[in-house]
Amino acid sequence: MAPKRPPCLLSLLVLLLLLLPPQADTRSFVVDQDNNRFLLDGVPFRYVSGSMHYFRVPRVLWADRLFKMRMSGLNAVQFYVPWNYHEPQPGVYNFNGSRDLIAFLNEAALADLFVILRPGPYICAEWEMGGLPSWLLRNPKIHLRTSDPDFLVAVDSWFKVLLPKIYPWLYHNGGNIISIQVENEYGSYRACDFSYMQHLAGLFRALLGDRILLFTTDGPEGLECGSLQGLFTTVDFGPADNMTKTFALLRKYQPYGPLVNSEYYTGWLDYWGQNHSTRSIPAVTKGLEFMLKLGASVNMYMFHGGTNFGYWNGADEKGRFLPITTSYDYDAPLSEAGDPTLKLFALRDVISKFQEIPLGPLPPPSFKMMLGPLTLELSGTLLDFLDFLCPQGPIRALFPMTFEAVKQDHGFMLYRTYLTHTFFEPTPLWVPKNGVHDRAYVMVDGVFQGVLERNMKHRLFLMGREGATLDVLLENMGRLSFGSNSSDFKGLLEPPILGQRILTQWLMFPLKIDKIIKWWFPLPLVKRSQPQAPTGPIFYSTTFPILGTVGDTFLYLPGWTKGQVWINGFNLGRYWTKRGPQQTLYVPKPLLFPKGILNRITLLELENVPPQPQIQFLDRPFLNGTLHRTYVYYLSTDIQDASEPMELSGH
Numbered sequence: 001m002a003p004k005r006p007p008c009l010l011s012l013l014v015l016l017l018l019l020l021p022p023q024a025d026t027r028s029f030v031v032d033q034d035n036n037r038f039l040l041d042g043v044p045f046r047y048v049s050g051s052m053h054y055f056r057v058p059r060v061l062w063a064d065r066l067f068k069m070r071m072s073g074l075n076a077v078q079f080y081v082p083w084n085y086h087e088p089q090p091g092v093y094n095f096n097g098s099r100d101l102i103a104f105l106n107e108a109a110l111a112d113l114f115v116i117l118r119p120g121p122y123i124c125a126e127w128e129m130g131g132l133p134s135w136l137l138r139n140p141k142i143h144l145r146t147s148d149p150d151f152l153v154a155v156d157s158w159f160k161v162l163l164p165k166i167y168p169w170l171y172h173n174g175g176n177i178i179s180i181q182v183e184n185e186y187g188s189y190r191a192c193d194f195s196y197m198q199h200l201a202g203l204f205r206a207l208l209g210d211r212i213l214l215f216t217t218d219g220p221e222g223l224e225c226g227s228l229q230g231l232f233t234t235v236d237f238g239p240a241d242n243m244t245k246t247f248a249l250l251r252k253y254q255p256y257g258p259l260v261n262s263e264y265y266t267g268w269l270d271y272w273g274q275n276h277s278t279r280s281i282p283a284v285t286k287g288l289e290f291m292l293k294l295g296a297s298v299n300m301y302m303f304h305g306g307t308n309f310g311y312w313n314g315a316d317e318k319g320r321f322l323p324i325t326t327s328y329d330y331d332a333p334l335s336e337a338g339d340p341t342l343k344l345f346a347l348r349d350v351i352s353k354f355q356e357i358p359l360g361p362l363p364p365p366s367f368k369m370m371l372g373p374l375t376l377e378l379s380g381t382l383l384d385f386l387d388f389l390c391p392q393g394p395i396r397a398l399f400p401m402t403f404e405a406v407k408q409d410h411g412f413m414l415y416r417t418y419l420t421h422t423f424f425e426p427t428p429l430w431v432p433k434n435g436v437h438d439r440a441y442v443m444v445d446g447v448f449q450g451v452l453e454r455n456m457k458h459r460l461f462l463m464g465r466e467g468a469t470l471d472v473l474l475e476n477m478g479r480l481s482f483g484s485n486s487s488d489f490k491g492l493l494e495p496p497i498l499g500q501r502i503l504t505q506w507l508m509f510p511l512k513i514d515k516i517i518k519w520w521f522p523l524p525l526v527k528r529s530q531p532q533a534p535t536g537p538i539f540y541s542t543t544f545p546i547l548g549t550v551g552d553t554f555l556y557l558p559g560w561t562k563g564q565v566w567i568n569g570f571n572l573g574r575y576w577t578k579r580g581p582q583q584t585l586y587v588p589k590p591l592l593f594p595k596g597i598l599n600r601i602t603l604l605e606l607e608n609v610p611p612q613p614q615i616q617f618l619d620r621p622f623l624n625g626t627l628h629r630t631y632v633y634y635l636s637t638d639i640q641d642a643s644e645p646m647e648l649s650g651h
Contacts, residue, residue, distance in 0.1 A: 046292075053125065112358075116299060159203055170209075223252075232260075337621070399506065428461055429442065433494050577625070
């Protein structure tokens with residue numbers, strides 16, 4: 001007979017078992033229907049979350065941003081997974097470097113944050129094509145976000161790669177993912193295809209099991225088409241909305257369980273040509289406190305916005321095409337550079353009334369660096385480097401082809417033809433059916449003539465002799481990311497018309513600018529043309545050392561018009577100084593080389609170089625610059641003012 005254990009030892013063992021973290025098979029996150037709340041491991045739980053997108057923040061800065069979110073009182077982070085960021089070509093997947101989703105989940109766990117995951121397949125997020133890969137449009141008849149078999153085959157293939165990767169990170173499996181969204185704001189899409197939503201829900205269940213909480217979210221007007229029986233329903237709204245009315249409407253679709261606002265807007269996005277968006281601190285804090293008093297769970301969108309580096313910004317179209325700025329600062333509690341704002345401290349004060357805030361101060365703002373002015377040197381026109389930018393040579397066709405048809409996903413493509421007649425008088429060039437997607441930079445024999453722009457009803461007037469070269473550089477300014485999300489093809493969608501003649505026999509040059517700048521710049525010496533004002537597409541560059549302490553900084557481009565910037569081969573994004581509102585581009589410290597190594601900056605200016613081609617690095621952002629007209633280089637008729645302000649609702 002075994003000896004009896006002393007009672008005190010038994011009590012100690014029981015206490016130790018209670019103190020141990022729950023094992024994977026005992027962990028749970030569920031809806032308590034009877035008491036309208038969540039239960040985490042059987043204990044009442046409410047999340048106060050914030051959105052941050054790993055794809056808008058350099059990987060080396062993930063930990064910093066997540067730590068600051070936790071120290072602000074948040075207990076969860078919500079983020080999307082952009083399909084096009086991870087499957088750039090059909091069947092080609094990238095989860096390395098800044099695309100390492102698992103590394104981000106791990107950083108969130110180290111910051112003691114739960115995860116609310118939003119894998120799409122459509123995400124909106126003001127991201128290129130709402131996260132859908134543009135190669136889907138190589139099938140011009142595809143119906144996106146529906147039960148179209150062609151679309152579902154691609155979706156199924158993607159999720160069979162993605163979802164098994166995140167399966168070990170589900171909360172009940174020992175990870176930190178407590179819930180997963182199915183699709184995104186589907187009620188704002190015109191299709192209202194319940195078969196599609198049911199297919200997705202079944203796919204998620206098949207790959208992730210029955211224990212994970214699946215949910216939908218929509219604005220109040222989208223709940224009818226966006227919600228689905230069997231999935232937990234949440235709603236999106238901001239401080240200006242009637243919260244009582246909106247939550248009452250939510251109860252029609254989700255009669256039990258906690259109230260959840262999955263996107264409580266702390267700020268708003270910016271469009272080129274409109275003012276920088278802001279949301280007042282009192283409005284945001286008052287709304288948050290109201291919801292927390294109701295016992296609701298809330299996710300703040302955004303808590304840290306970040307940056308649309310490269311070509312990743314999305315666009316909206318309401319009345320006219322509205323591309324989104326490079327900055328995704330969003331007037332969020334953590335600034336674009338990751339600095340705590342007054343809004344953050346005010347929100348933390350509200351959160352502290354309802355749950356414990358981690359002890360310790362928030363880190364101070366990062367060191368900001370100033371440098372310059374620096375003078376840039378002419379590298380050559382874009383046409384000078386055409387053989388390097390398109391080494392495989394042009395594609396020939398009777399009529400112009402879209403970006404998608406020639407497998408050019410982002411950036412720029414040059415269309416070239418030759419005049420078959422002499423035009424002695426100024427002759428109108430135009431593209432019917434709004435066929436410029438999105439901006440066209442027109443040159444005759446290398447001389448810049450002006451710009452044609454999507455949704456702008458104007459024409460260029462050209463002259464030229466028979467045999468003259470007509471070049472049209474097309475810029476993809478970002479595919480539509482919200483709402484109807486119709487297939488947004490890029491390039492020349494219709495053949496241009498000069499006078500009464502339809503222009504045919506086109507050469508198309510898909511340009512690989514990023515590759516050449518990353519590996520070859522400065523380019524080999526070529527016979528450089530001497531551009532005449534106005535310049536048109538042209539490269540400028542310089543090198544510079546940093547003699548003092550390297551820090552975050554903001555690139556200011558006074559007098560420059562519009563273009564793209566690279567620093568040390570990294571595509572910072574677009575600038576559009578003459579249209580605004582964004583006047584500076586955020587340059588994170590990790591992109592810069594320290595003392596002893598030269599940094600290189602390269603600009604592709606698309607329209608007009610200032611008399612003094614200089615730039616500066618500032619120690620603070622300038623996101624609300626004055627708007628200007630940009631059409632100053634050519635005669636035109638019926639021009640709409642590009643700086644006309646316009647209000648836009650919807651997210």
